[in-house]
Structures are given as structure tokens and as C-alpha cells.
Amino acid sequence: MRQYLKDHIRSRPAPIWLSLSAAIIVILPIIGNLGMLTPALDLINAALPAIALTSSVLVIFSYLRSHYYSIIYLLIGFAISITMLIYTIFGSSGSDAAMQGSQITLVTLSAYHANETPLLLRNTIERSNADIVLLQESDGAARHAIKASLPKYYRLRSCSRPRCSITILSRWPLTPIGKRRSGQSDLPDIFAVHIAHPAAPFNVIAVHLPRLTHANAVAHRNALIAMIKTLGPKPLLVAGDFNLTPGMIALSQFEVSSGLIRAVKFTPTYPAPPVFPPLFPIDHVYLSSAWSSQGCDTIARTGSDHLGLKCVLNIRQRHSL
Numbered sequence: 101m102r103q104y105l106k107d108h109i110r111s112r113p114a115p116i117w118l119s120l121s122a123a124i125i126v127i128l129p130i131i132g133n134l135g136m137l138t139p140a141l142d143l144i145n146a147a148l149p150a151i152a153l154t155s156s157v158l159v160i161f162s163y164l165r166s167h168y169y170s171i172i173y174l175l176i177g178f179a180i181s182i183t184m185l186i187y188t189i190f191g192s193s194g195s196d197a198a199m200q201g202s203q204i205t206l207v208t209l210s211a212y213h214a215n216e217t218p219l220l221l222r223n224t225i226e227r228s229n230a231d232i233v234l235l236q237e238s239d240g241a242a243r244h245a246i247k248a249s250l251p252k253y254y255r256l257r258s259c260s261r262p263r264c265s266i267t268i269l270s271r272w273p274l275t276p277i278g279k280r281r282s283g284q285s286d287l288p289d290i291f292a293v294h295i296a297h298p299a300a301p302f303n304v305i306a307v308h309l310p311r312l313t314h315a316n317a318v319a320h321r322n323a324l325i326a327m328i329k330t331l332g333p334k335p336l337l338v339a340g341d342f343n344l345t346p347g348m349i350a351l352s353q354f355e356v357s358s359g360l361i362r363a364v365k366f367t368p369t370y371p372a373p374p375v376f377p378p379l380f381p382i383d384h385v386y387l388s389s390a391w392s393s394q395g396c397d398t399i400a401r402t403g404s405d406h407l408g409l410k411c412v413l414n415i416r417q418r419h420s421l
Contacts, residue, residue, distance in 0.1 A: 111168035118162065122170045125155045125177030129184060135349040139312055145184070146380060148347040152181040188346045189366045201416040202299050207233045207399065208339040208383055209408030210308070213240030213265075217403030222249045224402045228410055231271045236289065236308040236341045238267035242403075258291040258306075266291045266306045266340075277303060277331070289340075290324050292331065300415045302335035302390070311343045312350060321350065325357045335390035335415055336360070341406065342384050351384075360386035364396035369407040378407055385411050 114122075128144055128151055135142025155178035162170040207230040215221055222245040225233055238246050238257070246267055254274050258266040266289055268274060277292040289308035295301060307324055310317045328338065338360060344351040346366055355362065363385040368378040378398075383406060385396060396411035 112166040114162070114167040114170045118158065118167060118170050121154075121158060122173035122177070125151055125158070126173055126180070129177065129180040132184075133349070139318065139350065142349045143312055145348040146345045148181045148185050150379075152178055152185065155181065185347050185366075188348075188352055201414045202297065203394075204232065204297070204413050204415060205230045206337065206339060206385060206411045206413060207408055208236075208306070208341075208385060209233070209399070209402065210236040210341050210383070210404050210406040211238045211240065211242045211246060211402075212404035212406065213237045215240060215242040215403045218242035218245035221245055221402040221404065224400050224408070225249045225269075228399055228408075230269075230410065232295065232304065232337075233269040234304070234306040234339050235267045235269070236306070237265045237404075239265045256291075256293055258289065265289055265308060268293055268304065268306055270295055272296050272298070274304075278327075290320065290327060292327055297415075300335065300390075302337065302415060303331050305331075305336070305338040307338065307340035307342065309340075309342050309344070312348070317350075321354055325354065328358045328360070333388070336388040337385065337391065337413070339383075339385040339409075339411075341382060343382050344384075345380050345382055355386075358386065360388060363387050363391075363393040363411050363413065364409060367396060367398060367409065369398060369409060371405050372401060372407045374401070383407075383409050385409060387413070390416050 129148065131141055132144035135145060155174045159171055159174045159178070162168070162174065207225070207228050211221060218241060221242050226249060233250070235246060250269050253269045253271060255267060255269045256274055256276060258264040268291065273296040274293045277294055290305065292303060292305045294303055305324070305327060309320055309324070328336065342351065366381055368381045369383040370378050370380045372378050387393065392414045394412040394414065396409050398407040399410045402408065
């Protein structure tokens with residue numbers, strides 16, 4: 101290839117910054133794969149979309165400036181990044197084809213501890229017309245608004261102590277599953293409940309997992325997987341703030357271990373400043389085989405640092421608990 105370029109195309113020397121950028125774009129995805137050995141390196145994989153986009157822009161720049169050698173390296177980095185993204189986004193996401201059964205609308209949202217517009221949050225929750233609402237960080241500034249939201253719905257908190265930040269609202273009666281985790285434990289934000297749907301009862305696990313660099317991040321993911329295994333093959337929804345994006349090895353490992361299918365392919369939800377769109381899809385909805393997804397989308401801004409996800413789901417009525 102180099103000889104062909106030398107004989108047929110005159111390539112201008114690339115500036116140092118472009119050569120370094122091309123090298124970084126090739127090296128970063130390779131280093132990201134070492135996240136299997138060193139979890140902190142898995143954070144690089146959260147930037148795969150940015151790497152793919154940056155390499156595309158630099159390919160165009162290099163072509164216009166006749167830096168043809170740089171194009172080769174940039175395309176290699178682009179190919180690695182986009183291949184990893186395509187595999188993780190579409191290889192583990194569920195079908196949007198509807199199955200015959202009951203339709204259920206689910207909303208998952210981080211209420212945000214420092215939410216300055218709790219009334220906006222309450223109004224958004226009520227306008228969503230959701231059957232089930234999973235709220236993380238519900239013990240912060242918006243806790244009174246959440247308590248007043250959907251007053252006719254059933255509700256449960258993960259526990260009554262500080263740092264138990266999950267609240268679940270449901271159109272149908274719900275009961276906790278298993279022993280609730282102590283409020284003194286580190287980030288006790290994995291909460292399982294049984295929803296007494298009249299036609300097809302099912303289980304829900306609401307989660308707020310710590311960031312990848314947290315000392316107990318692996319332990320919490322393992323605790324979540326163990327809870328999923330304990331509940332067995334019964335109809336199950338798992339949703340919330342995973343603090344992991346598609347492309348990250350930790351999320352792929354969770355999907356393989358849990359056997360669940362992601363309902364939403366690639367929908368950025370974080371951060372959610374007032375003007376700019378979010379960059380990272382860290383909020384997810386996972387389904388057991390009893391479910392199918394008719395699609396997921398973000399909901400209106402609520403004063404949170406996340407956008408919420410709203411999914412329309414179908415559950416087969418022949419399943420029972």
C-alpha cells in the first residue's frame with residue numbers, strides 16, 4: 101500500500117499534531133480492550149463514539165490537505181472503534197417487534213440529588229403516563245415532589261435510611277423481594293420488587309450502580325447478577341443508572357452473565373445540561389425473554405443531570421409467577 105501511494109499519489113507530510121492524533125486513535129481502542137484485566141482502562145471504551153467521530157473528521161481533513169498516509173492510520177482506528185460499537189450496540193439489543201400480550205410503559209430516571217426544579221420533575225413524571233416509574237437519587241432535593249407524584253400509585257423505597265436512593269412507583273400493587281439491604285451498606289442501590297399485574301405478574305429490579313472506578317463496582321455488579329440468577333427465568337425487568345455505556349467490557353460481561361437483552365440500543369442520557377445534548381448512554385433497560393420492546397426514547401428535561409428513558413414494552417400473558 102505504501103508503494104502504491106508513493107507511485108500514484110503524492111502525499112504531503114502530516115503535521116505532528118495530526119500524526120499523534122492518528123496514532124492515539126489507533127492505540128486507544130486497543131488499550132480499551134485491556135479493560136478485561138484492568139477495569140479502569142474500560143473507561144476508554146466509553147469514548148468509542150467520540151473516537152469514531154474524531155477519526156472521520158480527521159480523515160476528511162487529511163484528504164483535503166493530501167496527508168494520505170495519515171488517512172490509513174485514521175481508518176484503522178475508525179474501523180476498530182466502529183466494529184466494537186456495532187457489536188455491542190446491536191449484538192445485545194432486543195427486537196422492537198411487538199408480541200401479543202399486555203403493554204406496559206416504563207420510565208427510569210435519576211431524579212438528581214441537587215435537583216433545583218423538583219416541580220418540573222413531578223410534572224414530567226405525571227405527564228409520562230407511565231405504568232411503572234423507577235427513580236434513582238430520589239432521596240435528594242426532589243424527595244418531597246416525588247412523594248407527592250402520582251398519589252394514586254403504589255410506591256416503595258429501597259429503604260428508609262439515607263443513601264437508599266431508589267423509589268419505585270407502580271400502577272399495580274408491588275412488594276419487595278428478599279431482605280432489603282441495610283442503609284449502612286455502601287451504595288445499597290439494587291432493589292427488587294414483585295409487580296402484581298392482573299394479567300401477567302412480573303419482577304422488577306431497579307439499580308443505581310457505582311462508577312467503574314469505585315472500589316466496590318465489581319462487587320455491586322456481581323450482586324446484581326446474583327439477584328437476577330436467584331429470580332430465575334420468571335418475567336423480569338432490570339433498569340436504571342448503570343454508569344456503563346455500550347462498548348464497555350463491563351457492560352458486555354453483565355449482559356453475557358445475566359442473559360438479559362438490552363431494550364434500548366444507543367440513547368445518550370448523560371450529562372443533561374440545559375442547552376447541549378447528552379453524550380453518554382449510561383441508563384439502560386434490560387428484558388428477560390418474556391418481554392419485547394416497542395421502542396425507547398428520552399423524556400423531557402426534569403432538572404436532573406440525566407435524561408430519563410421511556411420504554412413501551414409487551415409481556416406475554418401466558419407467563420405466570
